[in-house]
Each structure stands twice: as structure tokens, then as C-alpha cells.
Amino acid sequence: MKDFTVDNLSQSIAASLSASINLNGYASFVVCGGSSPLPLYDNLSNKDLDWSKVSIFLGDDRVVPSDHQDSNNYLIQLHLLKNNASSASFYSLNDSKITIKDIRRPFDVVLLGLGNDGHFASLFPAQLNNALAFDAYTSPSIIVSDQDLGSPSHKRISMNLSMLIDTKRCILLVPNSDKRKIVERAYKDNQLPLHFLLTQERTKIEFSDLDF
Numbered sequence: 001m002k003d004f005t006v007d008n009l010s011q012s013i014a015a016s017l018s019a020s021i022n023l024n025g026y027a028s029f030v031v032c033g034g035s036s037p038l039p040l041y042d043n044l045s046n047k048d049l050d051w052s053k054v055s056i057f058l059g060d061d062r063v064v065p066s067d068h069q070d071s072n073n074y075l076i077q078l079h080l081l082k083n084n085a086s087s088a089s090f091y092s093l094n095d096s097k098i099t100i101k102d103i104r105r106p107f108d109v110v111l112l113g114l115g116n117d118g119h120f121a122s123l124f125p126a127q128l129n130n131a132l133a134f135d136a137y138t139s140p141s142i143i144v145s146d147q148d149l150g151s152p153s154h155k156r157i158s159m160n161l162s163m164l165i166d167t168k169r170c171i172l173l174v175p176n177s178d179k180r181k182i183v184e185r186a187y188k189d190n191q192l193p194l195h196f197l198l199t200q201e202r203t204k205i206e207f208s209d210l211d212f
Helices: 003-024 038-044 072-079 083-087 177-186 194-199
Strands: 027-031 054-058 060-062 089-091 107-112 142-144 156-159 167-172 205-207
Parallel strands (some): 167 205
Antiparallel strands (some): 060 156
């Protein structure tokens, strides 16, 4: 992402979290892994807001130890939970003590990445026959894959679509022109997981390359 996009997006997310803290006394932020959001997380970690009242959740992860180099948990610890943001509360999907009932919704901001195969969070083409994963109106659930998925290839754990869009703001990271082409294709191609995010009508999707 371009530097000005990172700055604008960071300011916008911080403003939403601050507004929720002022209104409700707390805020919630669902984050994603991958390389695209790392400059954003580094930037956000310096924002001046009451991070002690912010709950950060991973929308998905690989089923690996939290200190594994392929862990989204590890990336978040390294790039976001530092500086001012070190006082935020962080919750990992791989923590067996965390249940759906523990995760208060609607979220304030959900940030989603996009893979070259059209996957978002850890909802992949191989899971398209799983209605629980892609039905926007089903019960919020945590999906654990029964096979290794993605690259690097591991079993995956993810909030389902219904849970991810239970939010005031849902922002899709589109960091380059190749990813924009995937977005445009996904509106009509129901073999891409992203199709189900873009065509649902519950929650507006914001795009990092268009809206910031």
C-alpha cells in the first residue's frame, strides 16, 4: 500500500476506535495476517488513543504455536501490540479458552486481507461447499479446516463470513492492481470466496484502494 493510504487508513481506524471508546467505554478491532497490513499496524501502534479499552481479535490464523513464524498471532505481537497499542487486550482464535460467547459484537472495525485465489480471512476455495463458512445469515461460528490450506500450508482457523460482517465497519485491503482485478472478477465469479463477501447485503465493504 502507498504511504498516504496507510496514513489515511490508520487515521480512519483510530478515529472509529476512539469514537466507540467515547460512546461505549470500549472498542473492538478484528485484524488479519499477511504482509499487506504490516505497515498499517506499525503506524496504528503509535496512535494516541486509550488502547487499554481496545480488544483486538484475530479474524483467522494458522493452527500453529503462537510463536511460530507462520502464526498471525506472532505478526500481531511484533507489529501492532507495541508502542501505545501495547496496552490493548489481545485474543487469539487458537486459545481454546475463548468461545463465541466471549466475543462481544458487533465489532467496531474488521480488517480483511485478500489472497490471490480469492480467499479472505482463512476461508478458501476448498471450503466453498461449507455453507456455514460463507452464508452471511447463518450463526456466527469459528471454522477449523480439516486439511492444510494456503501458503505456507497449515490447517486454518477462521471466523465465518457471518461473524466477520457483524461489524460497524468492514475494510478490505486491496494493496495493488492485481488484487483489484481479483475484486472485480469476484463480483460475478462464485468460485472465488470473495464473491460471498462482496455480494452480501448485511454490511458495507470499504476498499483500501478506493475509499482512503
